[in-house]
Amino acid sequence: MENKISDTSARLHGRACRVMPGGVNSPVRAFNAVGGEPVVMTRGQGSRLYSVDGREYIDFCGSWGPLILGHAHPTVTAAVQRAAADGTSFGTSTPSEVELAERLCDLIAAMERVRLVNSGTEACMTAVRLARGFTGRAKILKFAGGYHGHADPFLIDAGSGLLTGGIASSAGIPDAVGADTLVTPYNDPDAVNTLMQRYGTELAAVIVEPVAGNMGLVPPVAGFLEELRRLTRDAGVVLVFDEVITGFRLGPTTFGTLQGIEPDLICLGKIIGGGMPMAALGGRADIMDRLAPLGDVYQAGTLSGNPLAVAAGLSTLGVLIGTNPYPAIARKGERLAKRLRALAVEQGITMQVAQLGGMFTPFFGSGPIRNLDDAKRCDKERYARFFRKMLQAGIYLPPSPFETCFISTAHTNDDIEKFIDAAKTAVRD
Numbered sequence: 001m002e003n004k005i006s007d008t009s010a011r012l013h014g015r016a017c018r019v020m021p022g023g024v025n026s027p028v029r030a031f032n033a034v035g036g037e038p039v040v041m042t043r044g045q046g047s048r049l050y051s052v053d054g055r056e057y058i059d060f061c062g063s064w065g066p067l068i069l070g071h072a073h074p075t076v077t078a079a080v081q082r083a084a085a086d087g088t089s090f091g092t093s094t095p096s097e098v099e100l101a102e103r104l105c106d107l108i109a110a111m112e113r114v115r116l117v118n119s120g121t122e123a124c125m126t127a128v129r130l131a132r133g134f135t136g137r138a139k140i141l142k143f144a145g146g147y148h149g150h151a152d153p154f155l156i157d158a159g160s161g162l163l164t165g166g167i168a169s170s171a172g173i174p175d176a177v178g179a180d181t182l183v184t185p186y187n188d189p190d191a192v193n194t195l196m197q198r199y200g201t202e203l204a205a206v207i208v209e210p211v212a213g214n215m216g217l218v219p220p221v222a223g224f225l226e227e228l229r230r231l232t233r234d235a236g237v238v239l240v241f242d243e244v245i246t247g248f249r250l251g252p253t254t255f256g257t258l259q260g261i262e263p264d265l266i267c268l269g270k271i272i273g274g275g276m277p278m279a280a281l282g283g284r285a286d287i288m289d290r291l292a293p294l295g296d297v298y299q300a301g302t303l304s305g306n307p308l309a310v311a312a313g314l315s316t317l318g319v320l321i322g323t324n325p326y327p328a329i330a331r332k333g334e335r336l337a338k339r340l341r342a343l344a345v346e347q348g349i350t351m352q353v354a355q356l357g358g359m360f361t362p363f364f365g366s367g368p369i370r371n372l373d374d375a376k377r378c379d380k381e382r383y384a385r386f387f388r389k390m391l392q393a394g395i396y397l398p399p400s401p402f403e404t405c406f407i408s409t410a411h412t413n414d415d416i417e418k419f420i421d422a423a424k425t426a427v428r429d
């Protein structure tokens with residue numbers, strides 16, 4: 001039965017491989033880092049994913065971050081259905097996009113203006129172009145293991161799929177682009193300071209995930225983000241917080257707003273699109289107003305502010321603001337992390353469990369894990385074995401040791417218990 005069940009996914013993946021590079025539309029989905037055939041999913045409901053093989057999984061990947069309300073939340077589904085009945089795209093302004101833009105500007109401290117785009121990549125790519133146009137400078141600084149989408153300047157020492165696939169930096173990036181991208185370790189303010197002394201006047205932007213989520217979960221050490229803010233302000237460098245993961249993930253706003261730190265530009269994605277393709281770039285009015293049509297920095301999009309995506313985003317934010325599920329999600333995150341750490345101690349396994357709110361990553365290695373080098377020292381093979389055993393037990397995790405797991409409002413305490421029960425065997429080697 002088990003073989004027959006997985007045969008369907010395997011057969012589909014075989015077909016996919018003949019017509020799609022690697023059989024997937026985004027590299028990490030291919031399971032290369034964890035082995036085995038990717039499971040092909042047909043349906044999601046609440047905390048569950050259902051595969052084409054007829055198996056049920058408790059989903060801790062959450063479509064890589066957007067699904068804080070779980071799969072097919074009734075409010076979101078109804079909003080999208082209503083919007084679809086009125087037409088899928090107009091290529092004009094709409095009332096709902098204005099409402100969403102107002103909502104984002106109300107909820108996020110540093111957001112005076114916002115532009116809706118289609119993906120986190122677009123938001124980050126535009127942030128860099130805008131920072132360059134605004135400052136008249138060319139260089140940018142990013143952090144090793146940070147991921148800001150797949151635009152050229154970000155694919156040097158990047159996290160997420162590149163890190164998972166063992167690609168230090170993507171091929172196809174002109175040397176000139178590489179020369180303008182400086183990379184330094186995350187959580188090391190002294191290293192940033194040194195680079196600032198040397199390149200401060202040439203730097204257009206510093207772009208950072210305020211909570212790193214693409215080398216596994218690595219929260220910022222105390223004072224790191226504040227120091228970035230101070231250094232960039234002193235040097236006239238645009239500070240970009242990439243909150244594509246953290247926006248509305250840890251509270252009903254951005255991580256920056258929660259911490260009282262105001263970057264110049266903010267990139268959003270994932271949750272603000274409620275599982276539809278939408279993202280946003282926003283921030284200081286004097287910088288944002290350099291965007292066309294007001295200014296000379298060009299950016300555009302046929303489907304930007306798409307009414308279905310806006311409906312999904314607005315309804316997701318509506319539920320989040322109306323119900324404030326964040327303390328409850330955080331309690332589940334804490335409970336899971338505590339139980340997993342206890343399990344590791346009981347079984348004599350060296351494991352760190354990074355956790356913040358509903359975000360967590362099990363690292364098979366010794367701590368502390370403060371940057372990419374620390375994350376890379378952990379045992380990737382061991383994660384792959386853990387992943388496969390968890391999958392077998394019906395727990396769906398990100399198929400990579402360098403990603404973040406997510407808990408949604410749909411996860412129950414029983415789901416957390418089921419995770420721990422499965423982990424009892426899965427953490428054993």
Ligand SMILES: Cc1ncc(COP(=O)(O)O)c(C=O)c1O
Pocket residue numbers: 064118119120121122124147148149150160209213214242243244245269270279
């Ligand atoms: C922090 C961060 N920024 C940007 C992106 C790119 O977003 P997208 O995949 O929507 O292009 C991602 C994607 O995972 C991300 O995690």
